[in-house]
Amino acid sequence: MMTAETVRYGLIGAGMMGREHIRNLALVPGAIVTAVSDPDTEQRTLSAAAAGGARAFASHQELLSSGLVDALVIASPNDTHMAILGDIFAAPKALPVLVEKPVCTSTADCERLAVTGAAHKAPIWVAMEYRYMPPVAELIGEVRAGTVGQLKMFAIREHRFPFLTKVGDWNRFSERTGGTLVEKCCHFFDLMRLVAQDDPVRVYASGAADVNHKDELYDGRVPDILDNAFVIVDFRSGIRALLDLCMFAEGSYWQEELAATGSAGKVEAFVPGPARFWPGGGERASEILVSPRAPKNPQRRTVHVDETILKAGDHHGSTYYQHMGFNRVVREGGAVDVTLADGLTAVHIGLAAEQSIREGKAIKL
Template identity: 70%
Template sequence: MGETLRYGIIGAGMMGREHVRNIALIPGSVVTALSDPDEGSRAESARAVGGDVAVFADHRDLLERGEIDVVLIASPNDTHKRILDDVFQAPKALGILVEKPICTSIEDVGALAKAARDHRAPIWVAMEYRYMPPVQELLREVRAGTVGALRMLSIREHRFPFLPKVGDWNRFSRRTGGTLVEKCCHFFDLMRLVARDEPVRVYASGAMDVNHRDERYGGETPDILDNAFVTVDFRSGARAMLDLCMFSEGAYWQEEIAATGDRGRVECFVPGPARFWPGGSERHSEIEISPREPKGPTRRRVEVDETLLRAGDHHGSTFYQHSKFREAVLDGAPVEVTLEDGLKAVAIGLAAELSAREHRVVEIDGLGFR
């Protein structure tokens, strides 16, 4: 773990800079190159890195000339597949940390699974929500048997609308995969992780009721959902539900996750980013344990270092994710969020988008659906 891990970042926008800030907190990890077609993003991210960093407009130049050990892909969703294809063809087998969603179409799900088979370095899909300390606490309780046999999982995210992005790419489903892919693949990944099970069917209801309705980009109107309910049935008979609202930034808790089994319930509560809250102060997260017997819930804070909270918008998780990724690359530790995990989360999200659009149940079939 004493080695230096050199990062090349492809996609130097808002999320790329969150990664820059968190990499800077890990001794022996350094950003040595970055690329982005947008000049403003390149300049701002280069300032965030500081020191000596090679800057490129084209990611292919970074892959050819950047002195890097790993590549981090934080570009717009619809570019991930093309960039990954180029990384797979690079002269050196680079470790890969790719932001969610790893792709945006069911065709790309199959193509990426095939293309990655011969890649010899770790491929890690960035599912930051797994590594939020309160979510890790909930997972520990579920694994310890606190809830007994899991039967129900409820995830609520009530938050602020999508933020402005360069080129307004996140306003259109053809580029994001749709809100239930772009935003919610995190939650479908958590469902599989907590349940340790695979989905068999998805049904969703959603709409664009409040946000972006009066916006126009090149004469086009945004088409992304801003609220939805999604139910996922699992092979074991357990079921999970997502309640998403993206015009509820006034809620104290941004995420509320409840796992319920035949012995009790465990629930965690996560506040949103401090920069969007009055006063800009950080807020603690909490976890509550509610056994069926003896009755009487217990609730406690989950402490997180404020330096980590201020390094990004994901409640400290980006730091922990990078620490784990470093161990996978340098020490051969297991990849905890695999390519398969990322592809399955996309497949569930695409199935949910289809269900909401066509008002029908969608059956999951392997990595595809029908």
């Protein structure tokens, strides 16, 4: 039922992540998806039905001029975000927009977006779901509360399944994704900045495409996306962060393992991967482990997340919490959690990491 408080959402890009947004918006009070746009007939039909009969458009331009929406969610391929944002910025009415990460895929686009986005008269929120995973939020809370003393090191290990098949195979080549360290790892670089409350000065990385997608061919080309890497990020304050990414490790019990270590101790968060890829398909709980240096007495606790929220996506409940925040900003105004500048910085770090691998040297930021 629509009320004066109802926010009508338009979804641009209605594939796998688009439907995760639809399932999560269905849990947000006063949210309704009234329109979807996708050039792929099957995807827009599936998503319009998943949204309970939203209007389906073949192009985002038609959606933008429909007058059917109060807020936008962009979940189209990475290299389409820039042009779609350009059309949103040029529309007569400035609408709030939640744009999936990575907000763009190249340094030139980052520079252009920083200018055009600054002139948009409505909120722009870059989707960085990992911030909102309840175990990650608890780890951040422990660091802020001083549990580790002065933070010095932050390590993120993601050992997971290979890249999934996407509509039109857009995720198989770096030219469309920005590269693995932009496409999927901009999340982690954003998280590093959030935990460190600081900006990076230098990135060193080593990585390769060693195992996955080697027997695939697209127009005669083998995918060039990295499937494993180590990335070290040095922050201005001296805090150092590490990403250990492996995308041929889907047998791991934990998909993400995070460790924040400081002068007084260590806090770790352990997050399982999506239930639909695990034997039995049941939801698994995440955990926090707090290990002070003295007295030595590590304490492990389970993080409980509502099963309905877990089942609405592949990201341990985070998409729901992110939408609750975005919905509040749309209704009440106020600052977004993840600004365009945050999204662009995460892309810059990912691009620097890709460059470091190509050139075999540290990249200054």
